[in-house]
Amino acid sequence: MYPILELFSARGHTHYFQHTRSFYTYRRVRVISLILAILQSAWILVDHYLLPADVQMPIAIARVLSSLFFLGLFFWGRRPYSPRLALLRQLLLFLVLTAFHTFSTALLIIHGHEQSVAGYQFFPFMIISMMAIFPLAIVEVLGITLLLLLVELVTQLSRGNLGEVSAINNLWLLLVLAVVAGWAAVNQLNMLLVLYRQATRDALTGLANRRLILEQLDTDMALSKDAEKPLAVLLFDLDKFKGFNDTYGHAAGDIVLKYFAGILKKHTRKKLDLAGRFGGEEFLMVLPGMSGAEASVVAEAIGKTCREVSVQVPSGEKVGFTTSIGVAVLKQGETQSELIRRADEALYKAKDSGRDQYKLAD
Structure with a gap:
């Protein structure tokens, strides 16, 4: 298989390499989930000083629920070599972060605090930058990017600032970060493929060692x-x-x-x-x-x-x-x-x- 095709889509990979990539992803999702579980709960104390009183409780509840979910993702050890479960773990990680961002943003907009609270506007950029942590094929990078851009477009539509200069700047920044993070993710996949071949192939016959x-x-x-x-x-x-x-x-x-x-x-x-x-x-x-x-x-x-x-x-x-x-x-x-x-x-x-x-x- 040509190297560019291996980087474009994971469908052409052998299921033995898929097992390796899946376990690699499984370990990274666990570490990130544990960090997010701790940060989401710990940030309630920061919100206590930053957020207006009328939105503190619902956002705190959302943080606790997302923390519990991330802990569940951390302890979910079933079939770490499964490609399907590896993809599901990744999607759940991104989707829960996106859901928390969408909920908190909507709540701030409803109560008229969206412009007065710092930090929450940066969630989309953080989420899209997390792609760089995983070894992803080009198709997977495009899928995650489109999902997050769609969420940002819906958020801008709900704010009523779609088409404004600030909204266009946000979309442009998201695309730039997606290109950088996607490039890093695809490079990780390429490096993993090269190291996998070097570590697992018999030099004389080209078969598995x-x-x-x-x-x-x-x-x-x-x-x-x-x-x-x-x-x-x-x-x-x-x-x-x-x-x-x-x-x-x-x-x-x-x-x-x-x-x-x-x-x-x-x-x-x-x-x-x-x-x-x-x-x-x-x-x-x-x-x-x-x-x-x-x-x-x-x-x-x-x-x-x-x-x-x-x-x-x-x-x-x-x-x-x-x-x-x-x-x-x-x-x-x-x-x-x-x-x-x-x-x-x-x-x-x-x-x-x-x-x-x-x-x-x-």
Whole structure:
């Protein structure tokens, strides 16, 4: 996928990167929610000296209610890796701040204090600047900006100053802040994408490295249990690879590893499956939502592709290679290490049975 498209919309991201971004967002929302919960309640004391008496109580109640909501957002720890819940957390954060601003502004306008109270006019600028805290795609930045501009337009309409110089200045300032904050948010997303690739990719094959494959297997297992859907893993070992290296050299071995990685990529479902280098000539593929029978079809297809191809090595020769595969399906209550152990046992059964085949774990 082209980098500009990755920054334009989050739809093209793999669900593994989405999990990373979602957890990053989850942690930031928690910290900001706790800060806002404290500030909203503490500011009641400031309002006591700044606000006229006839609006102090309703605004204080609004502050307490918003503080309680932010505390609820802070303690909401359900599914921190979920992209949908990450987006919902962000929206709730912005919407509650916007709702408090709209309510307090309307109250000040009704009681004729809107021009005499300092501080409340700056809420829209603060809210739109908060975009810079999160790694957002361009589409998400535009959506938040349009929402906040719409709220400002409605507020100006209720004040009756829509089209006046001061109102136009406010809209212009909001747009400028949106561009700056949006630029920072998109840059955060770009930086997160770059760091994610550097930290999670195997340098030789371009597949996921061992760290990522294990982390995402953990996440996929949790999601599988929550959704009560199956999950399968395939553990691969290239047959007689040590002898291949001794015969043709390590450069030839690297070519085979990269070629095999390409085969695995072709047999993964986009945005669903994850293939990674587990170590040396061992590879692991995670297949969310697949039963043992479905995973066996994938294993057979990969084994067949390996048998049919030949790779040209530096000596000029064309050589073939095969792989043995262990297939295991997640059992209820099973841990990650137990699942991989069963796949490993199935792999060695395949090797003991003559190699170049797959075995399904019990």
